[in-house]
Each structure stands twice: as C-alpha cells, then as structure tokens.
Amino acid sequence: MQSAGQAAAQRVDGDVGETNLEDVFERFAREVVGRIGLKQAQAMLRIAMHGEALRQCEGSRRAAARVLAVDRRYVQRLAKERDEAQLRLAPPQQG
Numbered sequence: 001m002q003s004a005g006q007a008a009a010q011r012v013d014g015d016v017g018e019t020n021l022e023d024v025f026e027r028f029a030r031e032v033v034g035r036i037g038l039k040q041a042q043a044m045l046r047i048a049m050h051g052e053a054l055r056q057c058e059g060s061r062r063a064a065a066r067v068l069a070v071d072r073r074y075v076q077r078l079a080k081e082r083d084e085a086q087l088r089l090a091p092p093q094q095g
Helices: 004-013 021-032 038-056 062-069 072-089
Strands: none
Touching: 038 062, 038 072, 062 072
16 A cells, blocks of 8 residues: 555656646746745745645655655754744734
C-alpha cells in the first residue's frame, strides 16, 4: 500500500497536466511586482507550498519534506514561520 507521502511525491514527479509552471510564475510576477517586495513574495510562496505539501501528505512532516525536497527540520521551521505570519496578519483581539 502506498503512503500519503509516496502518493504526493508521485503527483509532483508525474505529469503536471496542461499547466506550464513558467507561465504561472510570470503571471504571478505581473500581479505582485510593485505591490510587494521579493522577500515577501518568496515568503508567501514558501508558506503556500508548505501548506499544500502538508495537505497532500495528510499532515506528515516527513512526507512533506520529501515532496518539497527539503530536510524535515526545514518543514518544521516553515511551520513556525507560517504561524508567525498568521499572528502578524490576525486582527487585534478585543478584550
């Protein structure tokens, strides 16, 4: 039986369908250049890819690390970065 991580890795390694990733990134660049900085765009992409990898791997950090081709510790660091970003963006709580 195939694990969630293996299934996700197979989806990533396999056919990406009709989507040309270069076109996707060019459209993204057209939308964000002048609105946000490069570092913020990189952080947004890291956080989005981290979340998607965890979703595809049913929460398995080890499998997500394999899919993202990074070390498991980096996936844990991304989780912390994601939590911190969500705290910065959250509306202030009324007491």
